[in-house]
Amino acid sequence: MRKPGTKKGAVVGSGGQRRKALEGKGPTPRADERPGHPAQRKATAAAKAEQRRTxxxxxxxxxxxxxxxxxxxxAGVPATALYVALGIDADDRVTEAVQLAADRGISILExxxxxxxRLTGGAVHMGLALQVPPFAYAHPDELLTTAQESGDVPLIVALDGVTDPRNLGAVIRSASAFGAHGVVVPQRRSAGVTAVAWRTSxxxxARMPVAVATNLTRTLRAYAAEGLMLVGLDADGSMPIDDLTLATSPLVVVVGSEGRGLSRLVREACDATVSxxxxxxxxxxxASVAAGVLLAEVxxxxRAAGRV
Known part of the structure; x- marks a missing residue:
């Protein structure tokens, strides 16, 4: 209402007019869009983790x-470029690295x-860095096809929750040494074939196919439907390794993490667990040592049964 004796507009209960008017902020944003909200911080962290994984x-x-x-x-790890710092204090390692790269036709960049x-993210490089291309993963079905067409009894290694790339590299090395046809890792909560895994392997x-399973339990059950036996390596296994008569059958060896072992669903999918x-x-x-022991026994x- 207009006050008597004044030319000002209505001021009581109107919220003001023109430049004094109150402006609404619009609809309330979702929790994950509100700065400082726990849901927003969680969404931001998840996005950054996904970016790092990608x-x-x-x-x-x-x-x-x-x-x-x-x-x-x-070790013959595939590489695309060797970076050498200008003015580096060359020693035997630098000389050997340059010579090996030159012999293999790898680009040498000073x-x-x-x-x-900048390239290494501030890591201690001592003037040398080697660029490794992204690893080309296979599909789990490709491992099964390769094993069935090899003429040998199929043998596949599956890792459940092994997050250390050094363990992954060591398992790949053991799998290659003892005649496995491939290694399967889950898409989540698992180490990938990084430079560390390359070096450990x-x-x-470069010769052992590594496949990524979107759902490891479902992949294992698909292998079982094709006639492969699933044997899990577990400290509380149902049988000791000495009684592993399934070794001569088409086999999937499942290795869990060193800390928690096999997950519940994976353990339930296994035909037997071995300690x-x-x-x-x-x-x-x-985990990688245990896998090597089991693969060596298989x-x-x-060999004793003439199945290789």
């Missing part, structure tokens, strides 16, 4: 440091040390 899967990776670079080149700092990752007898006072073996039994 970058690791799609983009090249750099191995930093003189010893790691030389080890990878010796760049400023600051550029290698001693180059065998490795150990001396008193030793709780468990490293290979031994198959």
């Amino acid at each position: 970058k690791q899967e799609q983009g090249p990776e750099l191995i930093a440091g003189r010893n790691p670079v030389v080890e990878c080149l010796r 760049v400023a040390r600051t550029e290698i700092d 001693a180059g065998t990752a 490795i007898p150990m001396a008193a006072g030793v709780e468990s073996l490293n 290979a031994r039994r198959r």
